Amino acid sequence: MVQRQRIVIVGGSFGGINAACELRRQLGQQADITLISKESTFTFTPSLPWLVMGWRKPHSLQVPLVKPLKRRGIRFVHDNVDALDPEKYLISAGAGRFPYDMLLLATGAELDYAAVPGLGPETGHTQSIFNVAEAGKAHIALAEVLGRDRGRIVIGAAPGASCIGPAYELVMMIDTVLKRARKRHRFTLTYLTPEPFIGHFGIGGVGNSPRMVQDEFAFRSIEAVANARIVQAEPNRLILADGREYGFDFSLVIPAFLGSAFVRAVSGLANPKGFIPVTPGLASAKYPNIYAAGVAVAIPSPFPTTVPVGVPKTGHMTELMARAAAHNIAAEFRGRPMIDGLSLPSLCIADAGDTAFYMSADPFLPPRNKTIIRRGKWARYLKLLFERYYLARIRYRLPALAFGW
Ligand SMILES: Cc1cc2nc3c(=O)[nH]c(=O)nc-3n(C[C@H](O)[C@H](O)[C@H](O)COP(=O)(O)OP(=O)(O)OC[C@H]3O[C@@H](n4cnc5c(N)ncnc54)[C@H](O)[C@@H]3O)c2cc1C
Structure with missing residues (x-):
């Protein structure tokens, strides 16, 4: 009997959820997929500014994760990961230990107020x-x-x-x-x-x-x-x-951001700020069976600035990275070619209250092949619609849009 691969994903947001769904889609029943997140809900973070303005209530931008993941055959563990042993292929959380064959870290960042x-x-x-x-x-x-x-x-x-x-x-x-x-x-x-x-x-x-x-x-x-x-x-x-x-x-x-504490604690996994250097295929530069996606990934700034400024990893980029990492994990199991998960396009809509800015950059760092920036009320409506669609997509398994979302 062929043994099912054990894939553990840490992170229940743009990176973790998309990686888990893509892995399920690509590997079917060949893998046991476990997603661990310290939050039991997905929050559509791009709408948080509307919460600050009082234009939204919290429940309107959150989806509980248990049911949507269960429906997709993904085991959900609501817990805080506190340790990773990359030599023993083991993740530890309050509820127990989770052995893995492949690990995907989509743990975002901690907030460095200190x-x-x-x-x-x-x-x-x-x-x-x-x-x-x-x-x-x-x-x-x-x-x-x-x-x-x-x-x-x-x-x-x-x-x-x-x-x-x-x-x-x-x-x-x-x-x-x-x-x-x-x-x-x-x-x-x-x-x-x-x-x-x-x-x-x-x-x-x-x-x-x-x-x-x-x-x-x-x-x-x-x-x-x-x-x-x-x-x-x-x-x-x-x-x-x-x-x-x-x-x-x-x-x-x-x-400023710091990488997750348990990631920072693993020797050689992360840079001094706690972000994970990766290969173009999104595997850790040090531990080949650990992948990373989204904010957890280290992307050095190519620009010298007087005051340090980090490279943003938007929701759109995070989702594309998560899907690329999932694809590459599946490709490793099947001996198929990998794809580049780092030279990505990025699309973003910034709301201004009475208008909005639509920006797309391909790739996200210059020099670029294509850049679009437009201003208009229509972009506000697009952002609003997109929020509704995205939350419904997680809840009801709607298909991803062709341009990456
Ligand atoms: C206010 C705001 C507005 C934004 N607006 C936009 C926008 O308009 N467009 C856009 O594209 N992007 C936007 N972004 C960026 C977008 O939210 C991020 O790109 C995206 O959230 C990154 O996803 P991620 O999965 O990498 O990390 P995160 O969203 O940070 O998720 C990390 C996940 O890991 C889990 N986790 C972390 N540590 C542990 C642990 N030890 N144990 C268990 N679980 C753990 C967390 O619970 C969480 O589920 C915005 C962000 C913010 C904050």
Whole structure:
């Protein structure tokens, strides 16, 4: 009898779910697939800025994972992985030990608030947006300030941040809301970023995004400070390395990322920040039966910047990586050719409240074969529709769209 391969996936988000489904599709009943995640629900993170604005309720952007995975024949374990022994092919979590033949890590990142004293919503003075709890807390704080007659709002990103897009979205959405309330002229809006210029996004820009974002911010009277190295957050002000200070009544700052603690603890698996260097096929450079996808993967920045800025790994890229990693795991079992999972295109829609920006870059780092950037209300509707479709796709097994999603 042929022994079924044991595949363990850690991560229940864009990377983990898509990898698990693709593996099931490619390997059928030849594999036992286990997905372990410390969260029992999938959250459509691109909608978290709408939660901060109060335009969404948490339940409308979450799907419990148990049923959709069970329907696909994937075993779901709701648990926190605390150790990995790559020599013994063993994952350990609170509920027990999980031996594997192949492991796929789609563990995203931990939020490195400690890198900047005073940062973060738990022990610091700034809000954040990386999960439903943080976004809900930020919403309460923002609503209070927007209810006032005047105020100072500072949105920003810490040195080394890579997921800067939501900061752009928020600062423009807040501008839209204030204009609608006819009190924009009594609020200051400031955007502090480690990027060398606005519209850089950690990838050197997308087409003419630097010029477009500069124009957009000028029209919206948003003060932008590039090369900003935030070194401290105090109750009502942010301090930069060069001594400049920005007072605020509401501030949300995107932190830098660290890889998952258990990944950081395995010698040689990850870089000093905890992200996993991979081959073009997405296997670990050190442990060939460990694959990685999404935010967990180390992609070095090709751009020298005065203040460190990370390369973003968007949801779209994460899904493409997850499918490529799944394909390559299946290909290894079957002795078939592998595919490149690193030279990927990326597609993203940034909402601005009254309009939106559609950006696609192929590949995601320049020089590129194709770049599209468009602005319009239609892009907002597309983002809205896409959220509905994506959540339904996870719930009801709808097919993936042809362009990768
Ligand atoms: C506010 C916001 C807005 C965004 N907007 C967009 C957008 O408009 N478009 C876009 O393309 N992308 C967007 N992104 C980026 C997108 O969310 C990420 O690319 C995507 O979430 C990455 O998926 P992932 O699976 O790699 O990691 P994550 O989504 O971070 O998921 C990691 C998973 O691993 C699990 N995990 C981690 N450690 C452990 C452990 N020790 N044990 C068990 N489980 C563990 C977690 O529970 C989670 O399920 C946005 C992100 C944010 C935060």
